Amino acid sequence: MCAPAIIQHGTEEQKKEHLPKIAGGEIVWCQGYSEPGTGSDLASLSTQAVEKDDCFVLDGQKVWSTNADRADWGYILARTEPHVPKHKGISFFLLDMKTPGVTARHLPNIVGTYCEIFLDNVRVPKENLIGGKNGGWKVANTVLGFERSGAHRIAAAWRNLDRIIEFTKETKRKGTPLFKDPLVRSRLTELYVEAQVVRQLAYRIVWLHSTAKGRDIAYEVSVGRLAGAQFQQHVASAAMDILGSFGVLEPGSKWAPLQNFRREYLYSLAATIGAGTAEIQRNIIAIRGLGLPRA
Ligand SMILES: Cc1cc2nc3c(=O)[nH]c(=O)nc-3n(C[C@H](O)[C@H](O)[C@H](O)COP(=O)(O)OP(=O)(O)OC[C@H]3O[C@@H](n4cnc5c(N)ncnc54)[C@H](O)[C@@H]3O)c2cc1C
Numbered sequence: 609m610c611a612p613a614i615i616q617h618g619t620e621e622q623k624k625e626h627l628p629k630i631a632g633g634e635i636v637w638c639q640g641y642s643e644p645g646t647g648s649d650l651a652s653l654s655t656q657a658v659e660k661d662d663c664f665v666l667d668g669q670k671v672w673s674t675n676a677d678r679a680d681w682g683y684i685l686a687r688t689e690p691h692v693p694k695h696k697g698i699s700f701f702l703l704d705m706k707t708p709g710v711t712a713r714h715l716p717n718i719v720g721t722y723c724e725i726f727l728d729n730v731r732v733p734k735e736n737l738i739g740g741k742n743g744g745w746k747v748a749n750t751v752l753g754f755e756r757s758g759a760h761r762i763a764a765a766w767r768n769l770d771r772i773i774e775f776t777k778e779t780k781r782k783g784t785p786l787f788k789d790p791l792v793r794s795r796l797t798e799l800y801v802e803a804q805v806v807r808q809l810a811y812r813i814v815w816l817h818s819t820a821k822g823r824d825i826a827y828e829v830s831v832g833r834l835a836g837a838q839f840q841q842h843v844a845s846a847a848m849d850i851l852g853s854f855g856v857l858e859p860g861s862k863w864a865p866l867q868n869f870r871r872e873y874l875y876s877l878a879a880t881i882g883a884g885t886a887e888i889q890r891n892i893i894a895i896r897g898l899g900l901p902r903a
Contacts, residue, residue, distance in 0.1 A: 610637050610683050612817075613700075613750040617739045622702070626681070638679035638712075639755075640670040640703070640725050641748065647672075648888050650685070651695040651745065655727060657686035664688070664701065664737070666709075666730040672882075676712040676723035679705050683751070684727070689742050700744035702736040718874045753826060755883045756833035757817065759810040765840040766803050771866055772796070772847050779865070786850065795846050799839075806832070806839045827897035830889040837879035837886065844869070844876035 611630045614622055629635045646653045655668025666686050676682060682703045689697030705712065709730035712723045739747035773796055776786040786792055809832040816825045847869050848855045857864035859871065880886035894900045 609639065609751050609755040612754045613683070613738065613747050616750050617700075617747045619735070619738075621735065622738065626702070635680040636675055636678055638673045638676040638682045638705070638723070638725075639751070640673055640676070640682050640684035642672045643669060644671050648885060650748070651698065653685055653687060653698065655684070655686040657688045657699055657701065657732070659688070659734075659741070660731075663731045663733050664699070666701070666703075666727045666732055668727050670725040670727070671715070671722075673712070673723045673725050674721050674882075676705070676725050677714050679712070681705060682725065683738075684725075685744055685748055688744075692742070695745040697742055698744040698748070699741055700738045700747040701732050702738065703730070703732055704736075707731065719871060719878065749826070752883065753829050754817070756829045756889075757810070757813045758833055758836050758883070759814060761840055761879065762803075762806050762810045762836045765836075765843045766807070768847060768869075768872055769796075769799055769803055769843050772843070772850055775866060776850065781852075792850060795850070799843060799846055802839050802842060806835050809835055824896065827893050827895075830884075830892040831897070833883065834880075834886055834889040834893070840879045841876045844873040848873050 611627060614626055614630075618626075630637070640655075641650055641653070643653050643655060653668075655666060655670065657664040657666045664686070666684065668686065670676075670684070673679075673682070682705055684701045684703045685698055686701060687697050688699040691697070703710065707730050709728040711726040711728070713726070715722045715724055738744070776789075776792055776796065779786045781789075813825075813829055813832045816828055847866075851865050851869055854863055854865050855869050855873070857870065859867045864870070884892075891903075895902060
């Protein structure tokens with residue numbers, strides 16, 4: 609998510625420093641966008657960054673940051689100019705998570721990877737700014753464009769669908785193989801059709817990213833994001849119905865079929881929240897895609 613933003617907006621030094629480690633999977637990154645009072649309306653964020661000597665000093669709090677408690681680096685949005693329209697006063701910082709004043713704390717929740725980040729007098733060198741002072745909104749949206757593309761989520765959901773199909777071939781219920789149940793067959797074939805559609809959307813978005821050359825493709829990305837997230841939920845929900853009561857068992861239980869579907873199901877609930885909710889994707893499609901006036 610962050611690498612394409614570094615490629616598009618970063619300096620040569622930033623590219624040299626970060627891209628090889630990202631490509632090599634050597635370091636973990638986290639995203640510091642959301643705040644306790646800021647989610648969908650991201651531009652209203654209130655974490656502050658004040659320019660001082662050779663650095664910016666960050667103060668504020670982030671929330672729902674995936675993997676922040678084990679991240680080496682984070683990319684953080686902060687307000688550098690309070691007296692301009694809100695999206696024009698935001699900057700985008702690369703933050704070494706070991707910097708004094710940074711605390712990441714795990715937030716207990718149903719799937720387990722989210723954190724709060726507290727920033728207390730955190731000094732970030734000026735060379736860690738991307739997109740220039742007050743130029744962070746553009747960079748933030750580049751990240752969101754790639755985050756929402758989400759081909760990996762569609763691929764994962766497809767793999768889950770394959771596993772469920774295999775399960776229905778191998779499992780009998782009341783002496784009859786599951787695959788003979790007409791409701792199961794109908795559900796699986798409908799999901800297969802949906803899988804083909806979202807896969808084509810994912811390829812199209814990859815193609816759009818590689819050919820857009822600055823053209824706004826946000827609404828097309830949102831179409832893929834929404835359809836992909838819904839596909840993820842449809843697969844997880846069908847899996848739970850087909851696995852029956854055994855599906856809710858903890859991974860590790862000898863009675864838990866396919867082991868991790870409970871987590872897949874719980875995680876799927878978040879698919880239409882993270883990276884911008886389904887409602888926000890629909891707003892983008894309505895306004896930028898259909899040309900409808902703002903409601
Ligand atoms: C799995 C997951 C991972 C996440 N990872 C990260 C991360 O790594 N870093 C990070 O910074 N954040 C992360 N988030 C946070 C995520 O970006 C926010 O949850 C999301 O943007 C929604 O913000 P909110 O939770 O504050 O909800 P709110 O913005 O308060 O929305 C509440 C409800 O109101 C609706 N709503 C709000 N505004 C409108 C509108 N204009 N029109 C119609 N409906 C509206 C929303 O759709 C939603 O249903 C993650 C969230 C999840 C679920």
